[in-house]
Amino acid sequence: MAFTELLSSLSTNPYFGAGFGLFGIGAGAAILRKGLQGGIILFRRHLMITLEVPCRDKSYQWLLKWITIKGARKTQHLSVETNFLQNDNGQIKTSYDFIPSIGKHIFKYKGNWIQVERTREQQTLDLHMGVPWESVTLTAFGNNKQIYSDILDEARYLALEETVGKTLLYTAMGAEWRPFGHPRRRRPIGSVVLDSGVSKKIIADCNDFIQSSVWYTQRGIPYRRGYLLYGPPGCGKSSFITALAGELEYSVCLLNLSERGLTDDRLNHLLNVAPEQTIILLEDIDAAFASRETTLQQKSAYEGINRITFSGLLNCLDGVGSTEARIVFMTTNYLDRLDPALIRPGRIDLKEYIGYCTEYQLEEMFKNFFNNTDTDAGVNSVEFAQRVKSFGRPVSPAQIQGFFMKHKLSSPETVINCCKDIWEDSLNINK
Known part of the structure; x- marks a missing residue:
């Protein structure tokens, strides 16, 4: 009887009732929050697939280029990447690519919504490049890894497409090879x-x-x-x-x-x-x-x-x-x-x-330079080679090319008559 009376008195106590209610609400909210967190973890683990690409990976620049083309046009939060393009005539033009800035972005690829998150660690530096460490994380629904294989293949194809017909030069930077100059x-x-x-x-x-x-x-x-x-x-x-x-x-x-x-x-x-x-x-x-x-x-x-x-x-x-x-x-x-x-x-x-010019090399170099302007380049090339050899002095292809460049607007006959200038031009250059 005493215990029943105690419970009855507590239940009618307004202070106790208010505290028990707040405790119940707090406990319920905590359980709900934990449940939601657990549910989100299970959902991401079993129903979503994530790919992280660090900046040190070879495909990182390819992926940024691909994101620029596929997703940057649909987002309003951008960062600029300045590039220099070399035309066939050697002229270099400046181009600006707008890529998604640091943060989260969403775009659609082959019917799948993909979240792109660019992160930058201000406290961590890439020691070889001296820039903050970055990474790109792609997140999509489902568990099909093929979608990321397709993305990386497309990114690689886009990167290689820009170098078709060109020669890439690499130089050692730290423990890696990095592109050197323009293709x-x-x-x-x-x-x-x-x-x-x-x-x-x-x-x-x-x-x-x-x-x-x-x-x-x-x-x-x-x-x-x-x-x-x-x-x-x-x-x-x-x-x-x-x-x-x-x-x-x-x-x-x-x-x-x-x-x-x-x-x-x-x-x-x-x-x-x-x-x-x-x-x-x-x-x-x-x-x-x-x-x-x-x-x-x-x-x-x-x-x-x-x-x-x-x-x-x-x-x-x-x-x-x-x-x-x-x-x-x-x-x-x-x-x-x-x-x-x-x-x-x-x-x-x-x-x-690989030595000084032979008669064969002199003839072929003459044809390469004057074949479009000389209707009888073969005969003149033989005469040029014999004339150069008659001086009895060795001459390098670099000297011949410099000589031809100096007389590129002259007639083949003038070039043949000025052969002795080959060594004089070299002496003037070396002074």
Whole structure:
């Protein structure tokens, strides 16, 4: 009886009733909130699919470009991205792309509503680029991953579409390869005139290597190829490699072995993560390392300019950890300065001398410059080549090209009569 009376008195107490009611409402709200949170988590986990793309991923820039085309036109919160486009005539124009700004955006793709969220961490920096760390997160209904595969494929296609018919140059930045400058028009292989048969020989060897991956695999031979072009400066070594990349529809990775801070581990990493279908170019390899025999006799002038060791370079080229499906080109002006271990078979599979102009090169270069204006370019080219050779002095393709550029508005006869100016022009330039 006493307990019943106590309950009755409490229930009639207005203070107790008010507190119990508030407690019940608060408890109910908390349970409801937890239930909603749990429901949202279950809904996102089982009925939604999310894709996060960090800024360090190769597809990040592709995705931003794709979002620009597909979704930015329908949102009012934008950020600008300034680009420079190079026309066929070499003129560079400025273009502005408006991409969704930091925050959340919604657009429709193939009947599916997709939320795009760009986030930027102000406290975290991309150490290689020195910019805030960013990421893009896509969220869609359902659990079909194919929608993201389609988006990434479209983004990649759009990115590649802009480089059709052009040669991409990459440079090492930190532990990654980044595009260097604007995509360049592919240089016609015929615009770089080497001695008779040399160009065809290198192109045929590269094509044979590219098409022989199965042959290498079946015989257990490492699938990589090394080339060395050597000869005096100004004879077309680097120009030919650029034209060769265009002929093979490859890109070029420029690697400077003299870069301060470049270590053996980083060099090996860069060679292993080089973009597909690229030529790795090591220019002036003699300037990075001297021959070990020379080093024993005198202290190398290049000692201490970087942190790469010679053995580290050799291991990167054909060691246990070296990558395959790789084409490496080296250039040098001084073959005798290179260590024999660097240019032995297996590291360098094909060596070609690219030297001063022969009569064949002089004739072909003359035809290239004056074929459209001279009705008898063949006869004049022979006369030009004989006239230049009669002076008995070596001349490089760079000298000939500079001479032709100076007389580009002159008649072929005038050019032939002014051959002696080739060396005088070179002397004036070098002063």
